[in-house]
Amino acid sequence: LTARAITLGDEVGQNTYSIKTTLPVIARLAAPRFFIKGDTANLRVVGQSNLETDAEGQLQITAEGLQISNTNPTAINFPAGGRVTADYRVDATTIGLSNVTASALTGTASDAMKLPIPVLPHAIRSDIGWAGSNSTTWAFELPANTDLTTAYGKLYLTPSLAAAVAPALEYLVGYPYGCTEQTMSRFYPSVLAKQSGGLVELPEEVAANLDDIVDKGLKRLYNFQHDDGGWGFWQYDNSSPFITAYVINGLIDAKAAGYSVDENVLQNALLYLENDIKTEPIEDWRLVAGDARAYAYYALARADYYSEELTYNLDDLDVTPYGLALNVLTAHQQNNTALANEQLDKLLAQVKETGSVAYWDTNAPRYYWNDDDIEASAYALEALVKVRPNDPIIPKVVNWLLLNRQGSYWVSTKQTAAIVKASLELAKTTDEANINYQVVAELNGQEVSNQKIVGQSADGVQLDLTGFAAGQNNLELTVTGQGTLYSSANVTYYAEQESYQPQTEHFAIKRTYEKLTPRLDPETQSYVYDRDLTISNVKAGEYLLVTVDITPKDDYRYVLVNDPLPAGFRVVEDDTAFRIAGVEPRYGYDWYGWNYWYDGREIRDERVDFYFTYLGDKVTFTYILRAETPGAFAALPTEAWLMYEPEIRGISNDARLAITE
Numbered sequence: 001l002t003a004r005a006i007t008l009g010d011e012v013g014q015n016t017y018s019i020k021t022t023l024p025v026i027a028r029l030a031a032p033r034f035f036i037k038g039d040t041a042n043l044r045v046v047g048q049s050n051l052e053t054d055a056e057g058q059l060q061i062t063a064e065g066l067q068i069s070n071t072n073p074t075a076i077n078f079p080a081g082g083r084v085t086a087d088y089r090v091d092a093t094t095i096g097l098s099n100v101t102a103s104a105l106t107g108t109a110s111d112a113m114k115l116p117i118p119v120l121p122h123a124i125r126s127d128i129g130w131a132g133s134n135s136t137t138w139a140f141e142l143p144a145n146t147d148l149t150t151a152y153g154k155l156y157l158t159p160s161l162a163a164a165v166a167p168a169l170e171y172l173v174g175y176p177y178g179c180t181e182q183t184m185s186r187f188y189p190s191v192l193a194k195q196s197g198g199l200v201e202l203p204e205e206v207a208a209n210l211d212d213i214v215d216k217g218l219k220r221l222y223n224f225q226h227d228d229g230g231w232g233f234w235q236y237d238n239s240s241p242f243i244t245a246y247v248i249n250g251l252i253d254a255k256a257a258g259y260s261v262d263e264n265v266l267q268n269a270l271l272y273l274e275n276d277i278k279t280e281p282i283e284d285w286r287l288v289a290g291d292a293r294a295y296a297y298y299a300l301a302r303a304d305y306y307s308e309e310l311t312y313n314l315d316d317l318d319v320t321p322y323g324l325a326l327n328v329l330t331a332h333q334q335n336n337t338a339l340a341n342e343q344l345d346k347l348l349a350q351v352k353e354t355g356s357v358a359y360w361d362t363n364a365p366r367y368y369w370n371d372d373d374i375e376a377s378a379y380a381l382e383a384l385v386k387v388r389p390n391d392p393i394i395p396k397v398v399n400w401l402l403l404n405r406q407g408s409y410w411v412s413t414k415q416t417a418a419i420v421k422a423s424l425e426l427a428k429t430t431d432e433a434n435i436n437y438q439v440v441a442e443l444n445g446q447e448v449s450n451q452k453i454v455g456q457s458a459d460g461v462q463l464d465l466t467g468f469a470a471g472q473n474n475l476e477l478t479v480t481g482q483g484t485l486y487s488s489a490n491v492t493y494y495a496e497q498e499s500y501q502p503q504t505e506h507f508a509i510k511r512t513y514e515k516l517t518p519r520l521d522p523e524t525q526s527y528v529y530d531r532d533l534t535i536s537n538v539k540a541g542e543y544l545l546v547t548v549d550i551t552p553k554d555d556y557r558y559v560l561v562n563d564p565l566p567a568g569f570r571v572v573e574d575d576t577a578f579r580i581a582g583v584e585p586r587y588g589y590d591w592y593g594w595n596y597w598y599d600g601r602e603i604r605d606e607r608v609d610f611y612f613t614y615l616g617d618k619v620t621f622t623y624i625l626r627a628e629t630p631g632a633f634a635a636l637p638t639e640a641w642l643m644y645e646p647e648i649r650g651i652s653n654d655a656r657l658a659i660t661e
Contacts, residue, residue, distance in 0.1 A: 024050050024109035025078070029061075029102035032567040032629050033605040035092035035119045037496070039567050041631030042087045042661075047104030049078040057106035059086040065098030065119060067091040078106055087630075092119045095150055095494075120606065121150050122634055123494035124651065129406025130475075131488040133399075138475040143495040146470050153465035153491035155475070156408055157453060159435045159483070161398045161423040163460030165193060165200045167408035168416050173206050173213060175413055177560060178602065179611055179643065180224050180231045180243050185413040187217045188250040189420035191257045199427040214259050221247060222265055229272030233558055233613040234600035240613075241276050241292040242369040244269055245299035246414075252302050270305045287320050287363075291370040294323035294330070301333040314343060321350050321360035322370040325379035332386050340387050347380055351393065357403065358396035367557045372644065374410055377401060378418035382425050389429040398426070399484075407490025408462075412644040437481035443467050444474060453485070465489065500637045500654040507640040507650025508551040511563070513657065516543040516580065516624070529580045539660050544569065544625040545580060548610075548652075550640055555616040558643045561598075563608045566633035566657045569625040571603050583622055627659045 004014040030044040045059045058073040067090060074086040092098075098119055103112040130138045142151065158164050169190050175182055190210055193200045202210070225231055230239025231247050248269050255261040273296040297314065300306075314327045324347040331340035351358050360380050364371040381397045401410075401419055409416045435455065441448040441463060449463050465475070468491070479485050502509060515538055516529040531545055538544065548563060565571065572578075598621060600611035608623060634656055641649035 027104035121494035229268035237599040245295040291323035322376040328383035357400035382422040509652035564636040568629040
């Protein structure tokens with residue numbers, strides 16, 4: 001406890017008082033934070049005695065969901081003021097959440113602690129999605145080695161685009177990664193939905209936690225802002241006008257919704273966009289630079305940001321439909337109806353229209369930010385709704401967007417966020433229609449639901465899917481009633497394998513583990529760690545060097561590398577003090593040599609994530625693990641994929657590592 005005082009005469013003083021609380025007997029458990037199915041480990045129960053005399057007692061462990069080789073209590077003497085331990089071998093045989101309880105029991109005092117430890121599948125997560133309309137059938141296949149206890153899915157029945165918003169908001173808030181765009185997309189659409197005047201009802205959990213989500217998101221965005229005022233994909237890469245404009249739009253709407261936004265952060269970002277517009281484009285592709293400037297103009301117009309040197313020369317931009325849609329929104333924001341309609345005519349001249357659907361193909365350079373037909377079509381829909389809300393092509397664009405869902409969401413977070421924004425604009429101009437459908441849903445011949453859907457078109461239905469089969473599955477929908485009912489579903493499953501072979505079509509990935517052995521360098525009188533590929537005798541407390549080599553097969557952008565951890569090890573977060581033979585420091589001399597500076601790294605309990613804004617050549621980077629829990633542990637394959645095209649991916653081989661006492 002610290003007390004401080006200051007007088008009006010600027011005299012100060014303070015005093016600190018320490019209070020220690022403890023228990024006579026304390027139980028602790030030394031265990032990994034997770035397991036992979038098939039792992040074995042020696043868990044250690046620690047009993048700390050704060051008694052003044054020795055005491056006879058027991059150490060004990062129990063576990064739900066783990067197999068324990070010896071469940072009998074260990075009789076032991078607790079020395080006064082001392083510590084005792086007992087080890088228990090456990091096998092992770094069942095996927096799910098295990099609850100492990102460690103107890104220290106004496107006749108005088110006792111203690112226990114309960115620790116939940118998840119057991120994860122020995123498999124890579126797989127997701128499949130589908131969309132259809134009215135009466136339809138989805139035939140899909142799960143591999144024969146799928147663990148059906150891990151398979152789960154949802155069916156979404158959606159009578160309107162507005163009905164797709166609530167499930168999409170849940171997806172965005174729960175997304176497990178956090179680059180700049182994903183941080184903004186986590187809360188931005190929910191803020192818009194909250195401000196929609198009841199057009200869309202926020203999911204209960206999102207509504208309850210939105211203020212906290214916004215607060216954390218804003219702090220993260222402030223931390224990610226670059227010195228030039230812009231934002232990039234991550235914290236340490238180059239600023240991007242696309243990402244900066246997106247963040248500015250989110251900050252403007254968060255401020256309008258009553259959230260406190262740092263004005264210095266916003267003004268610095270606007271100044272970055274102004275400077276970017278006035279400089280020659282540095283992008284290699286003219287269509288990328290044109291669309292980037294169109295997005296910058298839109299953000300500046302929304303912020304009412306003008307200067308003597310800044311004019312909005314929309315006609316001077318060489319843009320794709322992505323940029324044309326933003327031009328329409330910019331002109332509309334400036335109340336320039338003539339220019340908005342002129343740009344909209346150009347946009348409509350490039351629409352792809354077939355039957356009951358319509359969309360836009362950007363034809364942008366591959367893998368760039370604006371290489372996104374779904375996001376471009378969402379911006380086009382928003383532009384249409386604002387300028388020509390009765391245009392007959394609007395329902396066709398809605399149809400196409402709904403038919404490209406993958407369950408509750410679209411392919412990426414930025415697509416999903418753009419569609420949520422467009423759907424909220426559409427809901428403002430569209431009268432809600434009363435609907436009346438009878439829907440029968442069957443999965444593999446078993447009825448999942450048989451119900452009427454009545455009421456307003458903003459109301460959708462979510463149904464849990466269970467009863468999957470290894471091999472062929474069929475989801476059949478029978479819909480009767482007037483109008484169109486859209487349906488979509490997604491299924492997540494894990495197909496377990498004994499081992500994995502690399503998949504190298506898009507990325508060639510190699511991961512190696514080397515034991516680090518310290519030796520004293522007589523010249524510097526500091527320790528240097530030698531590397532040894534022989535890792536069969538790693539002891540608790542020793543270190544491993546993890547080296548990841550990635551060779552992309554094309555020039556990719558917005559890449560995520562996910563490296564799963566073996567359960568008995570912990571990442572050394574700050575390894576700058578380690579001198580490793582043959583490995584340059586992380587901030588070393590060769591950008592594309594050892595330890596190329598990735599744009600971001602996040603350490604989780606069960607994995608390490610690495611982010612790259614651009615990846616066009618082979619990179620090699622390392623990190624260090626510390627062996628902690630004796631046992632044998634699986635290391636699932638390293639994965640690399642494009643954040644905005646996740647089907648472009650690659651994996652390495654897997655491994656199995658052991659730790660001894």
